[in-house]
Amino acid sequence: MKWHHDADPAELTRLAPGALPAAAPGLTSLTPLGEILAAVHLGTLDVPNVAVSSALRRLLAALFIRISGLQIADPDAWDDRWDELLSRGRLDPADVSAYTTEWAFRFNLDDPERPFLQDPRLAKECGDAAAPGKLVMTRASGNNQPWLDRTPQDAPVTPHEAFWWVLVWRQYGPCGLGANRSHNGIKHKSMAAAPLRSVISWHPETGNEFTNLLLSAPHPADIPVTGPDLPEWEQAALPDPLRPELPTGPVSRLVNRAVHSTLTRSDAATGQITAVWTAWRTPVPTAVKEAGAKKALEAASEAVTAAGDPFLINRTKGGPVRAHHARALARDFDSLIHIRRPGDTTKAATIPPAWIRLLDTLPVEALDQIGPVRARALACHQDKQEKEELWFEQVTPVPVANYTSGRHPEKAALVASTRKAAEDTAKALAAALRSAWNEMSPDPRSECSWTRDTIAAYWDRADSRLWQAINDGTDPQLQALAVTLYDDAVRADASTPAGLIPIARARATLTHPKTRRSAKTT
Template sequence: MRPTQHIFEEPLIPVRWTSHAESERGAEQLPTEIGVLELLLRSHDIECLAIAEAPAHSALLRVLYALTSRVTGLDEARNGPDDWLERREEILADGALPEDRITAYAETYRDRFFLFDTSPDGRPWMQDPRLVQQCDAASTAGVNKLVVTRPSGNNHAWWKHHLDTRPGPLSASEALLNLLTWHYYGPSGRCSSREVNGAKSASTTAGPLRSALSYHPEGSTLFETLLAGLVPPEETVDPQQDRCPWEWDELPDPEGPPAALAGPCSRLTAASAHALLLVPDEDDPRLVRDAYITWAYRKGRGARPQDDYLIWQMSKQGNVYPRPADSQRALWRDVDALLLIDPPGVAQPRRPRVFEWAVELPLDLSVHALGFEQDGQAKDTQFVDSVTPPVLDFAEKRSARSKPAVGRLRAMGERFGNRLDRALRRAWRTYVNDPKDSAEAWAQEGAARYWPAAETEFWNRFRALDRTGTALDGGLDAGTARTVFLSLAIRAFDEVTTSVTRTQRGARAVEEARVELFGDPRPRKPAKGSAA
């Protein structure tokens, strides 16, 4: 079968066009999916990627960052970061990515961007063709395993029901996005057996972004987003050594160490611990009927690779780890960890390195958080996808006065949310006379009432902060803000507990717990087993 589904040429990437691009075309409909070549050439006419699956969106952004670095020459900074910043601003002023360099790059690596390539010397994109010989063809993973939103084995169904005995076909576009999801968010543990040099193994380590939440600066167009998402390489980085998987001369040795991550391009694209191969349908080369999924390196990778789009923080044991994706945690609660150079918190959070450089652009940038709430192995819970209003004007590097304002505003919202949680749990435990009860039902109902209202209040007050850098504390009226957050907590507390206040026991339990909303001044006994 000849190579098919060229990623640069075939319409495989869902996009949303800007309003000015649509108006220029008039009644003519713009395509909802395009190839990577058109995406790069017309990034200034595209508002954003239109990918519903957050991990696939996050993964593809990293690939596009690497491609943008290559075609702009921003993949090296031998004269230092100041020169790199000047070159990036020149490209921003041009209003588009350089057409000649995009087409030249696409031609140079044309044979490496076919999604399906079964020819003897074929190198299908981001895949390992050797798996046909090294894995058991009678025990492949199948398309249900490839698609993270489909049930496989005993896993639950997300949106549609598919049976392992009758797996539905998969379009090339869906296969591409799920291929990327596996490379970045794939699980650890048992996988398909792979035999190399007579030795079989069937276990793999987790993908580099497994369970993590990544944060991306976002502009009004994809062009702005891609430039804002770049980080200058170290001065010692050589683009000839800092290579993406499709640029490798040879496929890596599965028994050897993983490919060295020599700079930002390889860190963005070459940190996968999984090897995959898509099997196209024989009757319709636009569809995928099967897939191999196994380990990429027998030794695997050690520590999670450094990533410039994660919030890194410290565990109680002194280990550095990325802030995990939590579908129940709203993005505004991380705002000060994104904007401040030295964010507050016992976990000593360190903001994503990309924001240090994004604020250097003269753009109104939002933050797009993308992740996948997962455990380390096979459990997938929920996607996390959230966007802030334009916030980088409040970054501490632009306005030092925003540090106390943003931090205090976020802390107030968090404080009264935590007090509400304690108050509701205390009220329930007193009411049922069981100090060991988790009181989860009341706590969850209270959270559902408080946090959305607190988020609205946070953004309303955030937008009203001083943008000139002249007002004391950023113009934050801390007293009024505290009163409003407290009133939101009181309202949620009353709404949750009202059903039991008709009895004397219930009314007493509720009133005794209400003091938690105001900060109970009484000393508490240390929890059993905790340090005094």
């Protein structure tokens, strides 16, 4: 946690006694889970890795819902409790202590019977353990870029890092081969991709982690509570690999949808993690031979996937919006703010995260008390297999509530038109580059070497212009930017005999774009 500069030092010492270094105003401390929740109103989460931050925010949201009493099926009762919590501005330390004390025996990575969010059966059901570095996705392995972390695979992992990466494997684990697990007659190595693999996760950012978590609790009218909705550590038995649990509310969606199982082994003398097993949690359907069991597993897996995650932008077709490091954040802001309210018959291509829909319905008094709410994007440009290309994190420079289509349809329309203009300009720039290249190239099938880097530079430089235009309602001057980047890309060839005419001709499509003539009236 990063503690607020104006936090009361005495209160920090009392609520976060286990923080290292000691909790103090303005400092960042490594803080136990229970102490984070007790002092959550005094700081903000500060985690060095994007995937860890994303997974930890979901875990804290689930704990917050359980401890705060927001796991309520009745919408009116939920509203009353939410308003009460907002007014109080903090969790009751006694409630936090009671909960963490009750379940303390389940919050231990080394517990022999129920290690926290791990499966002790792997020690018997799998072969030899892997090196501890297998747990840490940023260490060099497989197709990972080696400069992410040069730590050798066999170097031990500290307990707090192991806790982080156990969470990450559940949310971001790759598909591919893991330990050869044998369970109830099914034996194989294949693992499916985890639910957050290669997608963008969106979280509220208010500058106060208590209000972040309060906004993160989905409204029951949006994500209903249809059953006990218990997190794994509160359940009496380990999950059944052959019968995936169907989500019954926000808590099970946040923490129970893992497709990977992990088990860590530590050195008794140092406490460091020295070995790890990573294997499937639910078998891939092709590994199940019996037709009825295979069909049941497929149906259950599809239902778990369809339940969705409350922090993603989900598309009506194609699943959640995927992460791409070269994609400007402002492009996805359009999807984030467009909300379909009850009675709206328009067909929406995307569904924003649950907290955005909650934010859009809050009374003005609540918004004033919370203050500006921005959106934090957490993502990794990666593929489904074990390849991590680039972790990235951004926070929108404008408050989300000022642009949601339910509250400010005119501003939402401005965002949509600005985003479309940017994408149209990018298409025109790419088309101009390809046109010049094709005229110059003796092989019409050759790939334009200018396009990739130029379009990446366009979106990199357009992002700040788009936010400025969205904030001020001004012209982002994208056509001028496109012409400048076009000239930079073709400069070496523009004065050559082969390139002079094709490059000038293609440039004219940017400086003097054709407009569609209006239909003639008769």
